[in-house]
Amino acid sequence: MAGELKVTALAVFIAFFALVTVLGFFAARWRAADLGHLDEWGLGGRRFGTIVSWFLLGGDFYTAYTVIAVPALVWGVGAAGFFALPYTIMVYPIVYLLMPRLWAVARRHGYVTAADFIHGRYGNRWLALAVALTGILATMPYIALQLLGMQVVLAALGLGGTGIRGELPLVIAFAILALYTYKSGLRAPALIALVKDVMIFITIFAAIVIIPEALGGYGAVFDAAATGLAARAKPGHLILPAASAGAYASLALGSAMAAFMYPHTVTAILSSSSGSVIRRNAALLPAYTFLLGLIALLGYMAIAAGVNPTVPSQVVPLLFLKMFPQWFAGFAFAAIAISALVPAAIMSIAAANLFTRNIYREFINPSVTDRGEASVAKLVSLVVKLGALGFILFLPTQFAINLQLLGGVWILQTFPAMLDGLYGRRFNAWALLTGWGAGMGCGTAMVLSTGLKSAVYTVQIGSYSLSAYAALFAVVVNFIVTLGVAPLVGIQGHGTDRTVEEDYFEDSMT
């Protein structure tokens, strides 16, 4: 999709991109504090109130890749792609119950990562290492996919293809991102998220008014989608077929359980100023889920508008180019590109925090100072982004997508340890570690057995077969192995718990 250079759209795009770049660097001075401290650089000083946290979590969790991939999936398969909606509804009750406790104990003990918490709770560095490595492994391809989202809109602007014209803009955009993340830390994406979210809201609300209007109303859009989906070589469905129900529900549930195990979401949670900020946002963040549902419907509008991309990821950009005046398409593309910057920044910060705290300080240089810790994290955030860029430029795109699929399966395997850690600590760390290993192994095997085509795995028991999200099967295995191993290891090597129950109360910092 190299195509013509869209000059008007490109000008609008560059103007907004420049605006957020200025904001990114300015962010260092916002609520000024000593950025040579990991708590300040990596968690914004844990001072974000309800509104900033709402924008930050919204920008962090609903990413550019979401804006591109969800409608692409809905365009391709229909109703089955809509599982993102129940997923992002069910996620919030889970956040409500788990995350304020994590926030409280992290604040009390200065934990910056989930693995810090596991280490303090179980007194076992290996379980903490497992959690840290899983987090880093799951995050890396996720960052690469944000770049992919950016690449798709750049291509739609006419800056696509291979060679300098296709790659240089991406490199420049990422270099800018890397620099202000290095300088401002989590403050940069927090401030940029404000702009990004407003732009996305404007774009999507314009889209859902203007586009169906031009296509003859919502009824016509759904009817055209039903016809278009049925006519596919591999037919899709407007209404979920009964055979897909298990996959649909389990993908939604498994993803909801996994969502706040990711390092970038944990980072955003820990940067909140109180537990009630988190609980309040659990009730307010569904506003983004509503937005996501509308974004998903863009897939059907594309079918109705006769958009016919060569690869599904072009569905949204092509739809916008077709239906919007060029200047507004430029605005919309800027919104999507900026939607890539916010999570990419938070993800790289989160991965850097994990590496610094749970690998560097724990295994390489235990005597590192606070200041040394922050400078290692800043450097690692650069390395992580370079790695992601390399991923996209030098490896087949499919590689990042496959790894991201596996990443979702992997990250859910840290759920048992986190849940047990937050509520009860009934299990021995070694039992949890064994369960984690079993879950990682069988989850990976299940996804590989589908040829990396799908995260849905079918279990055959006699004549009965059950299709569901591999991550959920794997986490069940994980739980069972943990339960089985726990009595064997007993209290052997049960590390010291450095936390007490009071640490988990939200108001324990008095």
Add this chain to the structure above:
Amino acid sequence: MLARKPPQRPKLVYVLLVLPFFGLLWPALYSMDAPRLWQIPFFYWYQFAWIFLSALSTGCAYLLDSRHGR
């Protein structure tokens, strides 16, 4: 160290938080076209409706919790 009990959480909070799971984890309940609302098939508007319902139930959970000292 603060020696005290956590604020008691009313059982109703858990009931409110679990509601969306009952509404959504059984797709057979809502995977149908009719009745349409504003031309939108039931499958879609039902799930959209749950966004508002879940925000409402979580909001109520929040209010209940804060009345009980959180």
